[in-house]
Amino acid sequence: QLQLVESGGGFVQPGGSLTLSCTASGFILDYYAIGWFRQVPGKERAGISCISTSNGDTRYADSVKGRFTISRDNAKTTVYLQMNSLEPEDAGVYYCAAVPGVVSGCILGEYEYGHWGQGTQVTVSS
Numbered sequence: 001q002l003q004l005v006e007s008g009g010g011f012v013q014p015g016g017s018l019t020l021s022c023t024a025s026g027f028i029l030d031y032y033a034i035g036w037f038r039q040v041p042g043k044e045r046a047g048i049s050c051i052s053t054s055n056g057d058t059r060y061a062d063s064v065k066g067r068f069t070i071s072r073d074n075a076k077t078t079v080y081l082q083m084n085s086l087e088p089e090d091a092g093v094y095y096c097a098a099v100p101g102v103v104s105g106c107i108l109g110e111y112e113y114g115h116w117g118q119g120t121q122v123t124v125s126s
Contacts, residue, residue, distance in 0.1 A: 002026040002115050004096050009120030012086055020081040020120060022096030029072070033102035034079040035113055036070065038092040038122075045095065047108025049081060057104040063089070086124045093119040 008020040022034060035050035049070040051058045058070050069082040079096060097113035099106075 002098070004098060004115060004117035006094060006096050006117045006120040009094060009122045011123045011125070013126055014087055014124055016086050016124070017082070017084045018086065018122060020083065020094055020096075020122075022079040022081075022117060024077045024079075024098065027098075029077045029079075029098075030074045032098040032100050032115075033106040034070075034072065035097045035099070035106065035108060035110075036079075036081045037095045037097060037108075037110055038090070039095065039119070040092040045110045047110065048094070050106035050108055051079060052102050052104045052106040054104050057106065059106055059108055061108060083122075086122075088124045091122055091124045093121050095119045 003025045005023050012018055033052045036048045037045040038048050039045045049060045051070045051072050067085045072079045096117045098115040099113045
């Protein structure tokens with residue numbers, strides 16, 4: 001059974017950092033692109049970053065470019081989202097999601113992804 005589990009969320013002050021992890025089980029992570037999405041109450045999930053099966057191909061939302069870094073460790077079946085210089089606007093529930101077969105050109109659209117984790121809460125506040 002394909003499963004994604006997010007971890008690493010929490011409370012941080014503005015300017016702080018967090019690293020989210022998305023750990024996969026039940027499938028071979030190598031063959032899947034992974035996306036990170038953020039949802040706040042009353043809004044749709046917004047694409048934050050994604051990484052294709054080719055490790056060098058990544059995408060970022062404009063709002064996080066230069067602050068967030070996505071990476072993957074297929075041996076550990078985990079994808080990471082390093083978040084630096086966090087702002088209150090970065091707060092929300094962060095979800096990771098998987099889609100197979102995307103070697104390059106991953107997309108930050110939630111409807112592209114068929115498998116989702118349960119989410120992890122990120123709070124940014126002073």
